[in-house]
Amino acid sequence: MKCKALVADIDGTLTLSRDTYELSLEALAALRRLRNLGVRVALATANGLDYALSIARYLGVNAVIAENGCIVALEGEIHELCVAFPRQEVVDVVLSTGLVRESEQNRCRKYDLAFYPVADPAAALSAIRSRLGNSYRVEYSGYAIHVRPQGVDKGTGLAFLCRAWGLPCSLVAVVGDSEVDAPMLRLGWGIAVGNADEEAKNAARITVEGPSGLGFAEAVDIIIDGIACSD
Template identity: 30%
Template structure:
């Protein structure tokens, strides 16, 4: 399908980007996102969250055009008033041998672990770290055994704070068929190699006939890096990691300061040529040299 240079795609990470770090959606962010969609900008939420955890965000935000879940393993698109799911990668599940390897890996390094299927997250060993995670994301989970034969889109491993600096080294201990990316200081997202936010976003743009050189992507954590590399207009939140800030052409405010709303107002004028969502909004974000 030929690219349509007149179409625009806005890709937004959820936690620490669309939502504040205490999981609130600010009114000005909700209005800015809705304003962009009303003017024809296609919105894709791009997250490591599961399908159910993304749906809790939709309850706050309203409809979106697309949602990429599990860090790129599954894409949902709005069709006929409903979000329909489809795998976003040729290999979207972990193979049984890799599921077994991750389970052993978590036991070896005392990591809290959750295995995500399309409809539920399973936690093989009860742990307060996981209880806290799921209370924040408001998604269903169960304490249940995980089998190597289970269809797993991704694992979330959470370390103790004192061991957080070891996560990168621990991730390197996994199979070359696996991808391990930190989404938070103590969080390691584990999925099939080749599955990433950037890959899924690229495939989505091809399906839509949109040029990613005209796309905007906003993120704050290292698991957003592939997404920012994929687009022509990468944006970092004000408190983003060093890697994300270095990739960005625009650094906006923090999530608590409504950074996504400020970025949308910037591109409304600079790229999309649509009215600002709030008259005379002062955009404090600045281009990175």
């Protein structure tokens, strides 16, 4: 086994599919296999920090990238990588499109705001991007549309973790499924699950056959077999 660490997305990667929040038992068993082998594990998610830390606690993980890279929690310390912005103004602009509803998570999110499309996600993305201009990054995770200040993404969070761990990112396996995962899939040794977005597949080194949680279990086999982090 050549990889020294693993960073895993949660929604669509550790779940049964890309349209549920229920965790895959196969993915959880695979995650435990890696941890038992001494591999460092972190979660990287679009979710708010409180949600991410709650999940990490029950998985035995002590490193989290939350809010799409804006916040990193590592061994009890919180590191904020995004800059402050006029939250309510942004919320008002986004809701004025009439194409989304605000996520209940926003009350505990600091930098990355989430909105659920009520119609076509592509139309909502286009309208929000048009109204906000170039100051904000607007992406669709397959679960929600995310809006945050430009310049930070999951790749930013991964780079921070690699420095903190003292590891080259080429020795960190990364597994994900959506366009918000693409920056960290490029930076680390990226593995896309079988039902991932094309952006994620194009950013990854390889794409496994299995979808979501089954694909994650397949990715862990690749890591343990020494195929990942091999170049």
